[in-house]
Amino acid sequence: MKVSSRVSPAAPDADVIARVLAGDADAFGVLIQRYEPGLLRFATRMLGSVDAGADAVAEGLVRAYRHLASCREPGRFRTWVYRIVANRCKSHLARRSAGDVSLEDVPAMPDPEDGEAALERAERLAQVSQALSRLSPEKREAFVLKHIEGMSYEEIAAATGARIPTLKMRVHRAREALLEALKEHA
Amino acid sequence: MDPRLHRVLDGELDRDQLPADLRAELERLERATALLAAAPAAGSVAARVLAAVHRPHRALAARVGQWLYERHAVTLKLRPIWSLALAAALALIAVLAGRGTGPAVLAAGEGIAQFVGRFPGAHSVEVVGSFNDWRSGSLPLTDDDQDGVWNAEVVLPAGEHQYMFVVDGEKWVVDPLAGRYVDDGFGRQNALMIVRPVVR
Numbered sequence: 001m002k003v004s005s006r007v008s009p010a011a012p013d014a015d016v017i018a019r020v021l022a023g024d025a026d027a028f029g030v031l032i033q034r035y036e037p038g039l040l041r042f043a044t045r046m047l048g049s050v051d052a053g054a055d056a057v058a059e060g061l062v063r064a065y066r067h068l069a070s071c072r073e074p075g076r077f078r079t080w081v082y083r084i085v086a087n088r089c090k091s092h093l094a095r096r097s098a099g100d101v102s103l104e105d106v107p108a109m110p111d112p113e114d115g116e117a118a119l120e121r122a123e124r125l126a127q128v129s130q131a132l133s134r135l136s137p138e139k140r141e142a143f144v145l146k147h148i149e150g151m152s153y154e155e156i157a158a159a160t161g162a163r164i165p166t167l168k169m170r171v172h173r174a175r176e177a178l179l180e181a182l183k184e185h186a
Numbered sequence: 187m188d189p190r191l192h193r194v195l196d197g198e199l200d201r202d203q204l205p206a207d208l209r210a211e212l213e214r215l216e217r218a219t220a221l222l223a224a225a226p227a228a229g230s231v232a233a234r235v236l237a238a239v240h241r242p243h244r245a246l247a248a249r250v251g252q253w254l255y256e257r258h259a260v261t262l263k264l265r266p267i268w269s270l271a272l273a274a275a276l277a278l279i280a281v282l283a284g285r286g287t288g289p290a291v292l293a294a295g296e297g298i299a300q301f302v303g304r305f306p307g308a309h310s311v312e313v314v315g316s317f318n319d320w321r322s323g324s325l326p327l328t329d330d331d332q333d334g335v336w337n338a339e340v341v342l343p344a345g346e347h348q349y350m351f352v353v354d355g356e357k358w359v360v361d362p363l364a365g366r367y368v369d370d371g372f373g374r375q376n377a378l379m380i381v382r383p384v385v386r
Contacts, residue, residue: 025239032232040227049356054228061235095355125225128218147195147219168196175195175215176187182214 009033014074021069028065035078036061038149039085045144046089048133056092060085079158082149086141086160093137131181135174142167143174191215292341297381299342301327301349303361306334308353315349315376317342322352344383348376 007019007027013034019027036057043060044053064071064081071080132140145156146167153164160167188208193199195212204212264272292298301313311327314320317340327336348368351359360367364377 026236028239029232029236032235036230036232037227040231041223041225044225044227045222050226050228052356054231057228058231058234058238061231062238065235065239121221124218125221128221129225131218132222144222148223153196172187172192175192178218179187179211179215182218 012075013077017068017071017074017077020065025065028068031064031077031081032061035081039082042082042144042149043085043089045129045132045148046086046137046140047092048129052092053089056088057085060088063088076158079151079155082145082151082159083161089141090137127181128178131178134181135177138162139170139174139177142170143178146171187211292384295344295383296341297344297383299340299347299379299381300337301325301340301351301361301379302335302337302363303327303351303359304335305329305351305353305359308334308336310354311336312352313338313340313349314352315347315379317347317349322355327351342379342381344381347379347381349379350376 007016007024007030009030011019011030013031016027016030020031039057039060040053042053043056044050047053047056060081064084067084071077073080132143135143141160142156142162145151145159146153151159153167156162156167157164162170188211190199190204191208191212194201194204195215201209201212303311305311308329311329312322313325313327314322318324325338325340327338329336348370349361351361353359360375361377364379366378366380367375368378370376
């Protein structure tokens with residue numbers, strides 16, 4: 001990846017954003033490096049598909065770049081860009097018809113050469129992924145941001161626009177549904 | 187689910203205060219979450235994003251102009267009665283204009299590829315392949331009589347073309363009727379279509 005040599009990879013988001021807005025487009029690579037892994041994880045879990053997740057993140061990051069000047073609090077870029085990608089995920093979900101099932105909702109076929117532990121792990125992951133995919137998008141979003149991306153409720157509120165009590169309720173319901181599904185498969 | 191579990195997960199209660207059975211539930215949930223966090227996601231999209239970022243952002247008028255010039259798949263949703271009326275009107279115009287429905291005009295070195303697949307219950311089927319850079323959204327198949335058999339006729343350059351069907355927007359399916367297949371380099375196979383040039 002081409003990353004601007006004039007921006008330290010450790011520079012605060014606000015400094016990097018100021019550099020990008022001053023015309024150094026390559027500096028945006030620093031922000032991509034910083035947030036891409038989490039965004040890909042989030043979008044993949046939201047959409048249940050690696051390819052759709054990549055599309056949503058790519059679209060979201062391009063949109064973030066184009067509208068960077070409208071990021072009012074550059075120090076909170078993380079939640080701002082998660083909000084953009086979350087909206088791209090919702091658009092992708094809305095385009096799917098109700099009966100659609102992602103290919104990755106189907107348990108993966110592990111390679112027998114991977115060994116028993118890996119097979120068991122793949123099976124457990126398929127079960128958990130399926131349970132996650134059965135949640136409503138709002139609950140899934142809140143759960144993934146809380147427990148996979150490690151955000152606080154305040155950060156999730158900034159990323160989703162929902163109120164904290166609503167988010168707590170969504171996360172609680174998601175945990176209950178997930179735990180129930182895990183018990184079924186125990 | 188015991189409310190104490192939520193309180194621990196929300197950082198309001200120390201996990202040591204949970205009884206053993208609840209701690210086991212907590213650990214089960216944590217293992218599931220760790221599994222999801224470690225599950226593979228897509229490869230980096232950085233190159234794709236930076237390429238888009240470096241592409242000059244054209245003015246709105248230029249984008250509208252290009253949109254008007256480019257080919258687009260247009261889907262019209264009409265009540266059957268309006269579809270019939272529209273079809274009748276178009277037929278009347280064709281008759282009045284003295285034009286029949288002649289064969290498609292093909293350039294030298296082009297041929298017609300026919301894609302047919304049986305996908306009962308599918309909401310949409312399209313074909314992607316080497317001829318459209320494996321991009322979806324440009325070559326839909328149709329199932330006008332809703333018998334589960336989808337088809338499309340496409341003008342393609344003569345030669346060999348690899349392809350797959352995309353069902354309901356995301357299920358990639360190899361054409362079981364293709365007869366010829368080639369390795370896609372990733373351990374799966376693509377169907378192979380040979381298009382013959384039209385003989386004039």
